[in-house]
Amino acid sequence: MRPGWVAVPASERSKVRPWSTTGVPGLRALHRVALMPTPPAPPFTLVATDLDGTLLRPGDLVSPRTHAALALAAAAGARHLVVTGRPVPGIRGLLAALGTRGPVVCGQGTQLYDAGTGRLLNSVTLDRELADTALGKIEAEVGAVFAAVDQDGVDGRTLIEPGYLMAHPTLPAVRARNRDALWESPIIKVLVRHPELGDDALAAAARAVVGDLATVTMAGPGTVELAPYGVDKGTGLALAAEALGLDPAGTIAFGDMPNDLPMFLRSGHGVAMADAHPELRAAADEVTSSNEEDGVAEVLERVFGRG
Numbered sequence: 001m002r003p004g005w006v007a008v009p010a011s012e013r014s015k016v017r018p019w020s021t022t023g024v025p026g027l028r029a030l031h032r033v034a035l036m037p038t039p040p041a042p043p044f045t046l047v048a049t050d051l052d053g054t055l056l057r058p059g060d061l062v063s064p065r066t067h068a069a070l071a072l073a074a075a076a077g078a079r080h081l082v083v084t085g086r087p088v089p090g091i092r093g094l095l096a097a098l099g100t101r102g103p104v105v106c107g108q109g110t111q112l113y114d115a116g117t118g119r120l121l122n123s124v125t126l127d128r129e130l131a132d133t134a135l136g137k138i139e140a141e142v143g144a145v146f147a148a149v150d151q152d153g154v155d156g157r158t159l160i161e162p163g164y165l166m167a168h169p170t171l172p173a174v175r176a177r178n179r180d181a182l183w184e185s186p187i188i189k190v191l192v193r194h195p196e197l198g199d200d201a202l203a204a205a206a207r208a209v210v211g212d213l214a215t216v217t218m219a220g221p222g223t224v225e226l227a228p229y230g231v232d233k234g235t236g237l238a239l240a241a242e243a244l245g246l247d248p249a250g251t252i253a254f255g256d257m258p259n260d261l262p263m264f265l266r267s268g269h270g271v272a273m274a275d276a277h278p279e280l281r282a283a284a285d286e287v288t289s290s291n292e293e294d295g296v297a298e299v300l301e302r303v304f305g306r307g
Contacts, residue, residue, distance in 0.1 A: 043303050045250040047073050048105075048237055048263060051084045051091065052168065052220055053256035054273055054291055060094060069297035069304075070098075076304045081105065081240055083233050083253070083263055085219040087150040087158065087188060088113050088120070090171045103243050107150060108217060108227045108259060109236030110188040112243065118154065122239060125152050126228045128183040130213045131190050134226055135179075137209040138192065142202065146193045147179060152186040164193060167222035190214075190226040199224055203258075217259040218277070225259070234262030252303065254288075254296050255280060271299055 047070070049055040057063060070080050082098070083105040084091060092115075095104060101116040112122040131149075139145055146164035151157050158173040159182050160166065166173050176182055182190075194202045203218045206226070210216055214226035233255075241248040251267035253260070256276040261283055264270030272284035273295050281287055288295035 043076075044073075044078055044252040044268065045246050046081055046241060046244070046248070046252070047078050047300065048081045048083045048251050048253040048267065049296060050233075050255040050257070050260050050263075051082060051086065051094070053275070054254050054260075055082075055296055056094075057292055062094075062098060063294055063297070065294045066297045067098075069294075069300035072304045072306070073300050078304070079244060079246070081237070081244075081251075083109075083237055083240075083260075085223070085225065085233075085259055086171065087111065087156060088154045089156060090158070103240045105233065105236035105240050107188045108215075108219065108225060109232045109234070109239075109262075110227055112236060112239050113154070120154060121243060123152055123188065124228045124231050125186045126189055126214060126226065128187060131187065131226060132179075132183060134206075134210045134213040135190065135192070137213070138206050141209045142194060142197055142205050144195070145202075146195070147182060148173070148191040149182045149187040150189050150191070152188050156185075156188070164191075165222070167193075167220060188227070192224045192226065193222055218257060219259040220257055232262040233259060234266040237263050237266050252299070254299070256291070271295075 055062060055066065074080065082100060085108045087107045088111055091106065095115045103121060104113045104115050106113050110124045111120060114121050135147055146161060148158060148160040148164045158171065159176040160173050161176050161179050161182060199218050199221065203216055203224045206216045206224060212229050215229050215232055217225050217227065217232065219225050237251065238248050248266045249268045252269045252271065253263045253267040254271045255263060256273040258277050258279045260280055264283055270284045272281045272287045274287060274290040288299050
């Protein structure tokens with residue numbers, strides 16, 4: 001017998017009634033409440049999505065199924081956060097189509113934009129002298145490159161020097177007269193292309209020589225970029241989560257390129273698209289279908305229920 005327990009004689013055991021809340025004021029209701037199932041908490045409080053190659057189909061379209069899946073997540077209490085390499089001017093129309101009203105991470109994490117008020121909540125610029133020096137180091141390593149810049153501000157322009165070809169032809173760009181013209185106004189990042197080297201080779205060479213002058217990332221086909229050192233989609237996600245009063249660890253993140261890796265590292269769950277870059281697929285918690293097959297919707301329907 002355990003210490004402190006009292007033995008009940010066998011002759012008296014039939015008189016001992018099991019414990020009951022009957023007749024005890026307040027306990028019956030408390031007992032009922034204790035037995036009621038607790039509503040499950042949302043599996044994730046933030047759904048972070050890249051745009052190109054992830055949320056969007058070709059032509060910058062969001063499918064009806066994806067719209068419905070995002071609404072399903074919202075009904076479960078999760079916020080949708082766009083996390084994109086595009087600067088603010090390149091996504092305002094998309095945000096209106098998505099009905100986005102809150103914070104948006106733009107420009108590889110350099111900009112935190114409030115879609116509801118149309119103003120920047122935070123912006124980090126890339127020192128133009130450092131950017132020019134970084135380009136010089138890259139060219140000393142791999143030969144001449146072509147460059148473009150995204151200017152700071154909600155109305156900043158994308159300037160491209162002669163010879164630079166835009167990887168995304170639907171985004172607005174203005175041709176600059178020469179490289180010096182790229183540095184005439186504050187910028188958030190530099191885009192670099194090489195006439196012969198592939199993206200992986202160019203990004204690797206740039207990282208080897210740029211050091212702490214800038215953060216080097218690959219954002220898509222033909223899109224190697226230089227951002228302010230230490231700034232990336234992960235820092236942008238953390239800043240947006242703070243603005244929303246949420247923990248980044250409660251994020252399910254979707255992406256397709258190496259620039260999405262810092263976002264995965266800050267999130268609770270990273271989902272790579274079927275045709276994602278091998279580096280991101282290797283780091284992902286799971287792989288879904290492609291953007292053209294509504295891979296984002298496929299996962300959200302499973303996680304939040306089909307409704």
